[in-house]
Amino acid sequence: MKSAWAEREADAAVDHYGKTGIARDLALRVYTTRLLGRDPKLVLHGGGNTSLKTRARDLSGEETEVLCVKGTGWDMSAIEPAGMPAVRLTPLRKLRALDALSDEDMARVQRAHLIDPMTPPPSVEMLLHAFMPATFIDHTHATAVLSLIDQPNSADLCAEVYGGRLGFVPYRMPGFGLAKTAADVFDKNPKVEGLILDKHGIFTFGAEARESYERMIEMVTLAEERLQKNRKSVFASAEFPQRVAPAAQVAPILRGACSLPDDRNEGAWLRQIAEFRVSDAIMAFVNGKDVARYARAGVITPDHTIRTKNWPLIVPAPETGKLDEFAKSARKAAQSFIDHYRTYFTYNNARDGNAKTMLDPLPRVALVPGIGLFGLGPNAKDARIAADIAEAAIECITGAEAIGTFKSISEADMFDCEYWPLELFKLGARKSLPLAGQVAAITGGGGAIGAAVGRAFAAAGAEVALLDLDAAAAMGKANAIGGTAIAVRCDVTDADSVQAAFDQIVTTFGGVDIAVSNAGAAWQGRIGEVDEAVLRKSFELNFFAHQKIAQAAVKIMLAQGTGGCLLFNVSKQAVNPGANFGPYGLPKAATLFLVRQYALDYGGDGIRANAVNADRIRSGLLTDDFIKERSKARGLTEKNYMSGNLLGREVTADDVAQAFLAQALALKTTADITTVDGGNIAAALR
Ligand SMILES: [Zn+2]
Numbered sequence: 297m298k299s300a301w302a303e304r305e306a307d308a309a310v311d312h313y314g315k316t317g318i319a320r321d322l323a324l325r326v327y328t329t330r331l332l333g334r335d336p337k338l339v340l341h342g343g344g345n346t347s348l349k350t351r352a353r354d355l356s357g358e359e360t361e362v363l364c365v366k367g368t369g370w371d372m373s374a375i376e377p378a379g380m381p382a383v384r385l386t387p388l389r390k391l392r393a394l395d396a397l398s399d400e401d402m403a404r405v406q407r408a409h410l411i412d413p414m415t416p417p418p419s420v421e422m423l424l425h426a427f428m429p430a431t432f433i434d435h436t437h438a439t440a441v442l443s444l445i446d447q448p449n450s451a452d453l454c455a456e457v458y459g460g461r462l463g464f465v466p467y468r469m470p471g472f473g474l475a476k477t478a479a480d481v482f483d484k485n486p487k488v489e490g491l492i493l494d495k496h497g498i499f500t501f502g503a504e505a506r507e508s509y510e511r512m513i514e515m516v517t518l519a520e521e522r523l524q525k526n527r528k529s530v531f532a533s534a535e536f537p538q539r540v541a542p543a544a545q546v547a548p549i550l551r552g553a554c555s556l557p558d559d560r561n562e563g564a565w566l567r568q569i570a571e572f573r574v575s576d577a578i579m580a581f582v583n584g585k586d587v588a589r590y591a592r593a594g595v596i597t598p599d600h601t602i603r604t605k606n607w608p609l610i611v612p613a614p615e616t617g618k619l620d621e622f623a624k625s626a627r628k629a630a631q632s633f634i635d636h637y638r639t640y641f642t643y644n645n646a647r648d649g650n651a652k653t654m655l656d657p658l659p660r661v662a663l664v665p666g667i668g669l670f671g672l673g674p675n676a677k678d679a680r681i682a683a684d685i686a687e688a689a690i691e692c693i694t695g696a697e698a699i700g701t702f703k704s705i706s707e708a709d710m711f712d713c714e715y716w717p718l719e720l721f722k723l724g725a726r727k728s729l730p731l732a733g734q735v736a737a738i739t740g741g742g743g744a745i746g747a748a749v750g751r752a753f754a755a756a757g758a759e760v761a762l763l764d765l766d767a768a769a770a771m772g773k774a775n776a777i778g779g780t781a782i783a784v785r786c787d788v789t790d791a792d793s794v795q796a797a798f799d800q801i802v803t804t805f806g807g808v809d810i811a812v813s814n815a816g817a818a819w820q821g822r823i824g825e826v827d828e829a830v831l832r833k834s835f836e837l838n839f840f841a842h843q844k845i846a847q848a849a850v851k852i853m854l855a856q857g858t859g860g861c862l863l864f865n866v867s868k869q870a871v872n873p874g875a876n877f878g879p880y881g882l883p884k885a886a887t888l889f890l891v892r893q894y895a896l897d898y899g900g901d902g903i904r905a906n907a908v909n910a911d912r913i914r915s916g917l918l919t920d921d922f923i924k925e926r927s928k929a930r931g932l933t934e935k936n937y938m939s940g941n942l943l944g945r946e947v948t949a950d951d952v953a954q955a956f957l958a959q960a961l962a963l964k965t966t967a968d969i970t971t972v973d974g975g976n977i978a979a980a981l982r
Contacts, residue, residue: 297440297517299510300331306506318377321350322364324505325432326377331509332436333372338516340688341681343437343599344372344497347425348505352382354411361385365425367416381415388426392479397472399717423475428482430501432508437497437597439688440519443695445494446596448703454492457522462515463488467495467705469598469712490515495705496597523695530697531584537615540666541622543572544799545855546614547670548807549623552856553630554609554658554672563902563963565858566656567733569759570806571679573687574668581690582610582663591663594704596692598713603678604685606640606710609633609659613666623855633659644711652715661686674733676759676780676805729757730961735805737761737798739788739845740815742769744915745865748949749812750777752957758810761801763788765815788815788841798848807856810960811849813842814865816884818917823878831879838883839890846894850903859902863956864891866969868911872979888969895967904966906959909981910952911973912938942975 306327313323325348332346333339345366352362362382366372370379387409391397397405406417419425425433444453451464463481468474478491478499489511490500498515502508551570558564581587592607611629614622637657645652660682662670669690671683696702704710736753740746741762754760754777762777763786764770770783782804786797801808819834821827846862853860869881870888887907894905912918927937938946955970962968969981 297335297337297513297520299513300335301328301506301510313377316377319350321348321431321505322377322380325364325380326375328432328434328505328509329366329372329375329380332434332512333375336684336688337440337691338436338438338512339372340437340684341603342369342371343597345419345421345425345435346372346380346508347422347433348380349385349431350382352411360411362411363388363418363422363426365418365422367418368420369416378415381418382411383418383422383426384409384411385426388423391423391472392427392476394472399471402472420470421475423472424470424478424499427475427479428499428501429486430503430508432502432505433499434502434508434512435497435499436512436516437599438512438516438519439596439692440516440523440695441492441498442596442692443523443699444519445492445496446692446696446702446704447700449700450492450494450703453522453700457518458492458515460485461489462498463491465491465493467493467709469709469716470496471716495703523699525699527698530694531580531586531590533580533583534585534587534665536583536613536666537618539616541614541616541619543574543667544802545619546622546664546667547572547802548852548855549614549619549626550611550662550664550670551672551806552858553611553623553626554662555856555858556634556656556658561963563859565733566658567809567858568658568672568674568806569676569679569733569735570662570670570672571676571683572668572670572803572806573683575687577690577694578668578687581694582665582667582669587663587665590693590697590702593693593702594707594710596689596704598705598710600685600689601710601714604660604682604689605637606707606714607633608661608663608669608686610663611665614664619855623857630659633657640707640711644708645715647708648715655714670806672806675757679806731756731758731810734758734809735761735801735807736810736812736960737763737801737808737845737849738812738814739763739786739841740865741783742766742773743815744949745910745913745952746812746814747773747776748953749814749956750774750781752950752953753810753812753960754779754781756957756961759805761797761804763797763815788813788845789836791844794844794848798852802852808849808852808860809856809858810861810863811845812863812865812956813845814863815841816865816867816917818877819879820876821879822876826879831882834879835883835886838880839886842887842890846890846905850894850898853898853903854901859904861960862891862894862903862905863959864888864905864907865952866891866907866909868909868971868973868976868979870909871981872976891969892967899966904959904963906962906966906968906970908952908955908959909969909971909973909979910947910955911976911979912941913947913949913952914938915949939974941973942977945974947972947974 309327310323329346347365364380500511556566611626634657671679673679693702736758742764750760760781762770767785774781774783784797787793867884870884873881891907
């Protein structure tokens with residue numbers, strides 16, 4: 297590992313922050329914190345922190361000695377000076393004399409001594425930083441160091457590699473107790489350049505930002521070099537079926553197995569998003585015949601437990617053509633994971649006076665021999681974090697096994713971290729959104745109505761895929777939604793294109809729960825004279841494409857086994873034909889019937905089918921030019937033309953989106969056609 301320190305960048309940081317009155321030491325502290333944060337082999341998703349001891353003025357103008365330490369929730373790779381809140385150092389140091397300090401009191405002390413009490417709370421490792429005298433302190437959970445210290449003989453290995461340059465602190469849960477133990481270790485040898493926290497990570501000290509940072513790089517490099525010495529081969533491969541099924545077929549089965557019915561609302565499910573990963577390292581790990589031993593040995597550093605739980609789910613290799621068998625064994629494995637988790641919780645919670653409430657018992661990482669791994673989570677962002685951490689764990693365990701035997705902390709220690717309120721705080725306040733954990737595929741996503749549906753569903757917590765023949769238009773709309781929304785090119789009239797689009801959605805999010813079949817176009821012609829080719833073309837898009845989308849979605853929904861929702865954009869033409877609009881109205885009428893057929897055939901599988909009958913919405917079908925032309929032809933203002941309905945109100949794409957959203961949420965409603973047209977009595981359903 298090489299130092300990324302660049303004199304020019306460091307000077308630029310000093311200049312840049314200097315303009316806002318930030319002192320040189322804090323500017324360089326921010327600079328090197330970013331250097332650490334941008335290397336995933338050092339710092340991953342909140343696993344690390346840095347500090348600086350300096351002087352600052354409080355609101356009264358009085359200068360005092362402070363500890364600037366990374367604030368909880370800040371990403372080190374993008375940290376700013378505001379992410380290093382200053383805490384008065386003298387009162388923190390006095391705490392060392394106490395025998396014990398509860399988490400609640402530690403939080404009170406932090407608040408009481410923050411120079412700006414409105415800033416986010418400092419890292420849970422603040423007191424450890426405070427009890428050490430070094431001016432600059434860096435802390436990481438570097439993967440290579442973890443390979444060295446997640447071993448039964450970690451103390452010996454550290455003595456061999458570091459020769460006393462780093463103090464060795466036996467495992468303790470983060471917090472006051474660990475800070476005190478670390479300070480005691482330091483006092484025995486104040487010449488050390490840093491500390492190893494057994495089964496947890498590494499601290500380095502420096503008088504300057506560059507020194508503590510480059511010491512970190514040096515110590516991690518020493519660990520990397522040791523991992524290359526006397527390496528034994530690891531993970532002898534297990535026997536496999538000849539042909540393994542592709543990830544796109546495996547994901548929905550696995551995702552379904554890792555869901556739970558929601559007891560509070562019949563038909564609702566606690567679902568997760570699944571992110572697929574594969575690499576040579578992942579394959580060697582998941583294919584090993586001893587995978588159950590080394591993969592289930594525990595977390596590589598304690599704070600991972602809140603992201604990945606303590607063990608992954610392991611399922612058998614899925615054989616092509618035998619996916620029913622795979623589905624059975626995957627569900628059985630998931631059930632035994634859940635049972636095991638409940639037992640683990642009950643047992644450890646009793647030790648703690650039954651004070652805790654159980655988190656959901658579903659796996660966060662699934663290992664599939666022959667395929668790769670899936671990160672799971674209540675949304676795509678969390679699934680991605682779980683996958684990132686699972687990959688780091690694979691790298692760490694592979695290294696650990698190559699030089700010895702991977703060993704984690706005890707189950708009781710993992711429980712204490714998993715249910716530690718200060719650790720859970722890192723996950724942030726979780727707002728439970730109505731479509732959380734669900735994946736929605738929306739056709740015509742590049743158009744006005746599809747984009748409005750995408751916005752509404754994303755706001756309700758769904759992961760959204762916008763499908764469109766015009767990939768650039770879909771991309772524009774997906775970018776506007778932001779977050780994890782994706783755009784997928786899809787010709788809905790082409791079966792291969794539909795299949796490829798759904799495969800892409802499944803490998804991104806793990807499955808599909810809601811399909812909004814919205815793409816359409818209008819053709820005109822007097823029915824007795826119209827060219828049959830025109831009629832057939834319209835049927836391809838306005839009927840058969842809906843069938844193709846519904847069929848592809850249902851296949852995935854059945855594999856998941858957690859129900860689902862098909863939503864169709866029909867049209868008032870389906871019930872109230874317009875003159876010369878036969879080529880458009882006829883296939884739409886067939887699509888209205890298609891809704892009822894799906895509702896009938898798949899109600900028993902919990903799959904609902906509903907539709908919206910909309911009329912006169914500004915969109916690609918009803919362009920501004922067309923509106924101008926039609927209103928002029930009828931001698932109406934555009935406003936009066938657009939609101940020519942019983943309510944006298946213009947209907948918008950957002951109104952249609954809200955109707956689809958209501959149908960997606962109405963778990964007891966199927967075969968429903970909701971009219972969104974401002975009132976048109978001739979088009980009223982009867
Ligand atoms: Zn740590």
